[in-house]
Amino acid sequence: MDRYEGFREFVTVRGPALMGTAYLLTGGRHQAEDLLQTVLTKMATRWRHIELDGNPEAYARTALYREFVSWRRVRRNHELPQAELPERTAAGDLQDAAVRRMLIEQALRRLTVKQRAVLVLRFYEDRSEAETARLLGCSVGTVKSQTHHALQRLRLLAPELGELLPEAAPMILGGER
Template sequence: MDRYEGFHEFVRARQQSLMRTAYLLTGNAHLAEDLLQTVLTRVASHWAKLAKGGNPEAYARRALVNQSISWRRRRHVELPGAELPELAESGQPHDEATVRRLALLQTLAQLTPKQRAVIVLRFYEDRSEHETARLMGVSLGTVKSQTNYALSKLRALTPQEVYR
């Protein structure tokens, strides 16, 4: 039996979802690709154990969160903020939805790694507090406090026009 049996199917089925999470954690498509590749390498090395009785997707998501936090701590990687250009390529101003999305991305880049991970898991992926705590490997209280701090920071840093 091939020790990677089922791994390629797992990657094909979950790659887009995992890539979206990686992008939301990093805010940069190239960093997200690197992050996902690093994590999938780790998943592949543990595949025999994960395929038998583990949960490969939960392992991959937790590894994405942990690795993204680790990269930012170790390398002091600054996540790029979204610039708010005055005009689109067509010469017309950006529509309201685009301005909101760019402002939110810019603000998310200013959160700490744990705060960003909590926001991504809780609100983008619609995970419960318990699931978020399990995926991040922290206590439920940490998830609640980090969510509170992150939302307060988002409210303070996001331009008021975004909420209209």
């Protein structure tokens, strides 16, 4: 019996969704690939155990968030990307959406690790406060305060997005899934 039986299928089926979450957390494709690879490598060594527990997806997502927070503690990167944004024109919704996405990505990179993780879980993953707290290993109160502070900081960092943040945080962070 192959010790990785089922693992390859899990990675094939759920890998793209996990990669999307990793990208939102890290803000870059290469960092997202590294993060996901680290988590999947750890999962592979414990696959039989994880599979017996019955919910490898939940395990993977929890591991992804915790590894991201752990990485950021160890690998502090104080550089803040400062790309010049193109001027807004009346070229249509597609250009506006691209500019908005760039603004959001820049603002997300400037949030604390915990704030970014909370926003991704709450608004992209559509998790409850209790689920978010459980996944991050913190209290519901911490999730509430981190969400509040993160949205407040996003409004400060990208005032152009201010009218979108309160009602449409899911749309901003990931669009419709």
